[in-house]
Amino acid sequence: MTTLEVADADWTPEFGRKYMAAFQVMQRARLMENKIGALYRSGGQVVGGVYLGRGQEAFSGGLGVQLQKGKDIYAPLIRDQAGRVAFGEEELDFFRTYLGAAPGPMRGRDGNIHRGRPKEGLLAMISHLGSMVSVVAGCLLARRMAGRLGDAVGATSIGDGGTSTGAFHEALNLAAVEKLPLIVSVANNQFAYSTPNDRQFACETLVDRAKGYGVRGWSVDATDLAQCLKTFEAAVAEARAGGGPQLVEGCLLRLSGHGEHDDAAYVPDAIRHSRLGQDCLLRAEKQIVARGLASESEIEQWAARVQKEIDAVVVQVAREPRPDPYRERWEAFSVRGMVEGFAE
Amino acid sequence: MTTLEVADADWTPEFGRKYMAAFQVMQRARLMENKIGALYRSGGQVVGGVYLGRGQEAFSGGLGVQLQKGKDIYAPLIRDQAGRVAFGEEELDFFRTYLGAAPGPMRGRDGNIHRGRPKEGLLAMISHLGSMVSVVAGCLLARRMAGRLGDAVGATSIGDGGTSTGAFHEALNLAAVEKLPLIVSVANNQFAYSTPNDRQFACETLVDRAKGYGVRGWSVDATDLAQCLKTFEAAVAEARAGGGPQLVEGCLLRLSGHGEHDDAAYVPDAIRHSRLGQDCLLRAEKQIVARGLASESEIEQWAARVQKEIDAVVVQVAREPRPDPYRERWEAFSVRGMVEGFAE
Amino acid sequence: MSLTYLEAIREAQYEALNTRPEVFLYGQDIGTFGGAFKATKGLSKEFPGRVIDSPISEDAMVGVAIGAAIEGARPILEMQFADFSSVGFNQIVNQAGTLFWRTQTPCPITIRLPSGGTPGSGPFHSQSMESIYAHYPGLVIVTPATVDDAYWMLLDSVDLDDPVIFCEHKFLYYHLKADALGGRGLPIGKARIVRPGRHATVVAYSAMVHEALRAADELALDGYQIEVVDLRSVKPLDTETLLGSIARTGRILCVGESFPWGGVTAEVVARITAEAFHLLDAPPMRLNSKDTPIPYHPNLWKAHRPTVTTITESLKHLLRY
Amino acid sequence: MSLTYLEAIREAQYEALNTRPEVFLYGQDIGTFGGAFKATKGLSKEFPGRVIDSPISEDAMVGVAIGAAIEGARPILEMQFADFSSVGFNQIVNQAGTLFWRTQTPCPITIRLPSGGTPGSGPFHSQSMESIYAHYPGLVIVTPATVDDAYWMLLDSVDLDDPVIFCEHKFLYYHLKADALGGRGLPIGKARIVRPGRHATVVAYSAMVHEALRAADELALDGYQIEVVDLRSVKPLDTETLLGSIARTGRILCVGESFPWGGVTAEVVARITAEAFHLLDAPPMRLNSKDTPIPYHPNLWKAHRPTVTTITESLKHLLRY
Ligand SMILES: Cc1ncc(C[n+]2csc(CCOP(=O)(O)OP(=O)(O)O)c2C)c(N)n1
Ligand SMILES: Cc1ncc(C[n+]2csc(CCOP(=O)(O)OP(=O)(O)O)c2C)c(N)n1
Numbered sequence A, B: 001m002t003t004l005e006v007a008d009a010d011w012t013p014e015f016g017r018k019y020m021a022a023f024q025v026m027q028r029a030r031l032m033e034n035k036i037g038a039l040y041r042s043g044g045q046v047v048g049g050v051y052l053g054r055g056q057e058a059f060s061g062g063l064g065v066q067l068q069k070g071k072d073i074y075a076p077l078i079r080d081q082a083g084r085v086a087f088g089e090e091e092l093d094f095f096r097t098y099l100g101a102a103p104g105p106m107r108g109r110d111g112n113i114h115r116g117r118p119k120e121g122l123l124a125m126i127s128h129l130g131s132m133v134s135v136v137a138g139c140l141l142a143r144r145m146a147g148r149l150g151d152a153v154g155a156t157s158i159g160d161g162g163t164s165t166g167a168f169h170e171a172l173n174l175a176a177v178e179k180l181p182l183i184v185s186v187a188n189n190q191f192a193y194s195t196p197n198d199r200q201f202a203c204e205t206l207v208d209r210a211k212g213y214g215v216r217g218w219s220v221d222a223t224d225l226a227q228c229l230k231t232f233e234a235a236v237a238e239a240r241a242g243g244g245p246q247l248v249e250g251c252l253l254r255l256s257g258h259g260e261h262d263d264a265a266y267v268p269d270a271i272r273h274s275r276l277g278q279d280c281l282l283r284a285e286k287q288i289v290a291r292g293l294a295s296e297s298e299i300e301q302w303a304a305r306v307q308k309e310i311d312a313v314v315v316q317v318a319r320e321p322r323p324d325p326y327r328e329r330w331e332a333f334s335v336r337g338m339v340e341g342f343a344e
Numbered sequence C, D: 001m002s003l004t005y006l007e008a009i010r011e012a013q014y015e016a017l018n019t020r021p022e023v024f025l026y027g028q029d030i031g032t033f034g035g036a037f038k039a040t041k042g043l044s045k046e047f048p049g050r051v052i053d054s055p056i057s058e059d060a061m062v063g064v065a066i067g068a069a070i071e072g073a074r075p076i077l078e079m080q081f082a083d084f085s086s087v088g089f090n091q092i093v094n095q096a097g098t099l100f101w102r103t104q105t106p107c108p109i110t111i112r113l114p115s116g117g118t119p120g121s122g123p124f125h126s127q128s129m130e131s132i133y134a135h136y137p138g139l140v141i142v143t144p145a146t147v148d149d150a151y152w153m154l155l156d157s158v159d160l161d162d163p164v165i166f167c168e169h170k171f172l173y174y175h176l177k178a179d180a181l182g183g184r185g186l187p188i189g190k191a192r193i194v195r196p197g198r199h200a201t202v203v204a205y206s207a208m209v210h211e212a213l214r215a216a217d218e219l220a221l222d223g224y225q226i227e228v229v230d231l232r233s234v235k236p237l238d239t240e241t242l243l244g245s246i247a248r249t250g251r252i253l254c255v256g257e258s259f260p261w262g263g264v265t266a267e268v269v270a271r272i273t274a275e276a277f278h279l280l281d282a283p284p285m286r287l288n289s290k291d292t293p294i295p296y297h298p299n300l301w302k303a304h305r306p307t308v309t310t311i312t313e314s315l316k317h318l319l320r321y
């Protein structure tokens, strides 16, 4: 198991630029989620539940910025808004899905965090935890078989709770057997909904599992963007170089409820006030200012600009049509003519 | 991970007696399986397939002799004839099931290795690999909840191939969370049907997984009865003492096909002739003679006596009635009156 | 004191825990948190050590329940959503469903499946899986439609020595209220005539009973008396009560919320046709959800499942035959 | 050159590998070993790197196939026995079945399920799961009964852009032989009239087609002309061909080997009743296996599934109505 510490020497200008880029990804994700949270609470506009990645932006975005859309595969999970932004998912896709606008990628058929564009390498998760890991493995296997894998990787994430699923185990084991360039990031946010880690697993740290799969394990303080960046850069590089699956555990806390309906009263104050409870975005902001990469007011200006974009998108989406059941093609098959009439 | 070596000092008279008892269990299992194999090949009498534990008797029996029927739970798998003998399963149950006699515990409804008597703590496996681990965990949990667990343990086994199932993962993780006195013995016989280990997992040894579950791991040369005995004694004692689940990996080879229909041509000669390919029964026999615990002719006499018993049972079972579809109660429910008529 | 359908489920679990020491509850987030829907609220405090949080491991959860049942316990398992029971499918159908038949060992487990659609829930938090489980031998499938049935049938399920799939409808959780709890009702396996009529019969179960009743109201305005039968359990399926109803009405529509291929409504139609062919004045009809995954957007969702409007239309069609 | 049903499946896979570079095979022991039933014998040698041994991980195997399909591959997955697909159930129904509908991304995977009973195989190596998968939207379920269909429908399945559950019957593997392979047959979704008749129709699929044909032979001795229809695929289900047949015979029996609650035979009866009520001279009948797990002992197994004897009896009953 590897933990990479970030020393002052690591702060090259190049690293600083990456850090700033990742920060902007995080900031945008936070603002988008804040907006959707507010719309949810004000009622009426958001369709379905809202599950946020607040506090997990450094870990999610830290992986996302290593990936290249058009080349890599990415299967984000429920708290990966930052990873999605980094991967280049359009803001429109986010708001159209949450607000149930018909032109979104899911056209009202599936919602919020389930959105994706598989043909562009952005998989659309199903709810069943653990189920996406093998799908990413399959993408990679097929590409390798077709001789067009190159140095692409596939990445997906999972929570502490999701590691208890058989699906997770089967898929990681299989990927290890096939030595696929798969990155699995485990966002250990100490809780699965209300269930604390000690009711979820009995090992000391989840990265202890890496050896049992024969894969490389990495551990990171996920509230620290610098460590996230350095670690994911190394892990993704190792996968690209043929090192097989990489298991990266990030320790952190989600700074929201499980969903916006949940007040997370089950999280003890002691944990909230521990190192785990730090807000990665604030930490990164302080770091940027301290290192003189940007000033507070510059950061505020970025935020204001993004906020304006977001507000404009929301206005646009609010005007878009909603799905129309009469125009809906009620067919689950892609091949026409496969469908049958059920006499009613 | 612990490996216990057996030194000369371990060979106390007490250990010698245990060794002899375990040997007799192994011998009986081997003779029973030889008989059923012969009946299978001669055709006509055996119903369904025959899956033998030849070569795995030391590992299976070594666990079985630690268990007490009426107190412990045991869920044997396909290569656990020795464990069954040690646990006290009747010879009649074995032959009645294989030969399809109606009075057997499964009454023709299920067959061969699927037999069991759950109410006596001997679970009846379903075929789906990995599925029994959680069932044993459930037995233990219920007993603990009812305050009648005492120092009982539950034991089950699995093959190298079975460790790739999600069911195995979920169950072992859950048992670790509940710190249940569960022993899982992994008979790593290098192949799952025809599939070699390098197509099944990528870790160095399967016991490397113990740490990732937070359970104690043990490794044993499973062709050596002495090591099996010493290890299982320690592992079972630790579970009885509240040490939680124990994962015991035994390395060996099955000295038969996957089933008796299979010639195992896929097993390379190099492995056959390696240490893994040693016959645990012959090794134990030599050990007994070398240590002066019994003579070759005494061992032969034991075999002759057991063989006679076996032959008598086969004759008896051959005369017993076969299941009669007209007398069969075609109801899957235990509660009468739940059944419905399907108009035909 | 009024009681919702959800509260009835909580109360029944309270009662089961209180009166039968063999009962325990197992599921994700059901302990201190009280469950995703609060169906176990407060129970872990009242019954320490008997309301247990599980890891996210549906396969193992079912296995644990089965093992516990072998040891004489009567576990109630909560799936967070019915849809996630697909991960425990193998243990449910192959281990629980076969245990008694193979070994003569009863398997008294109850698996609670928060089922059915609600707006905005989408393809993986809306499924009705009764037809899937009913197809396999050895499982009892109950589908309560009322507050009383939610309460009493859950207690009956716990009492039953066979594995029960308890399909509780999420849409009824908060919407359905009773002023007070009634006395013990019909046993599992008996359907109930909810509303007598003479022109046609609607057979429904779970949330669809209420849509059917509203459709019957609508048609009453046109002078039709529609009989509404609540199946209550889809396995066993009470063919006799259905035959009695058809003897009176001669026309039958079966409504279900699950997917249209096979399933409850097909089973009902097949039985009725076989046994009551001569009583039928019109072909038995059925109405199900559409043959696609369950849509997320409420506009689509409302059109995907049967509603009072489509039931009314179908009935008009049936009455015209 | 004669060809068994099993050989046809092997040959079809050979052809698919040979003509479509997107095809690969994935499953337990299917490589050098050639599979538990030898359905992939020799293929790993002929197509190196495209016939891959998987770990014992049915959930992940299905996930891998889906991922590969997203990337443009057309994988054929072998389950060692249909029964073990229960472990991959979630990925099959929730991931494969919904992919296109949710994301407009086709999912051209074929999952081969060695299905159905053989003597001595017991509850977990004998199941017919077509009804389970057909209930969920988005899956095509084919059930070939002949050597030609085994070959051509497997190729058709690979060509189809939707997920196909290919239910091949183990009892036919060695028992069923053809002298030579015929030309490309009907497309998936079309039933075939295997034997024309005018007194009654038997609808069957997979191994039951052959039992039905033997029953028709028996009844021919009594002067009855029984029409036998082979469904070929149970989803889509070719209602039109059935209606045509009923228009001729007025009487119908549907035979299936899976469990009796719901499933193919109920679906067939429900459709026919709805659409051809006026054509029926007798209530549509169905005949399935019994509602218990599938017994291990051949004495019990033979009585559990429909046979020529019970089909003949049912037909006599139907003809007498
Ligand atoms: C197989 C399965 N079971 C249950 C659920 C319901 N569920 C959704 S999220 C969640 C908790 C997930 O916890 P974790 O994996 O730690 O992720 P986090 O929410 O903490 O990011 C649960 C139980 C599910 N989605 N899938
Ligand atoms: C879930 C599941 N998939 C497939 C099978 C078919 N199967 C039966 S035994 C076996 C190989 C088992 O190998 P292993 O676990 O190593 O045990 P061994 O036979 O070597 O003792 C397979 C694939 C099964 N029983 N269960």
Ligand SMILES: [Mg+2]
Pocket (backbone or CB within 6 Å): A159, A160, A161, A187, A188, A189, A190, A191, A192, A193
């Ligand atoms: Mg978590």
Ligand SMILES: [Mg+2]
Pocket (backbone or CB within 6 Å): B159, B160, B161, B187, B188, B189, B190, B191, B192, B193
């Ligand atoms: Mg093995």
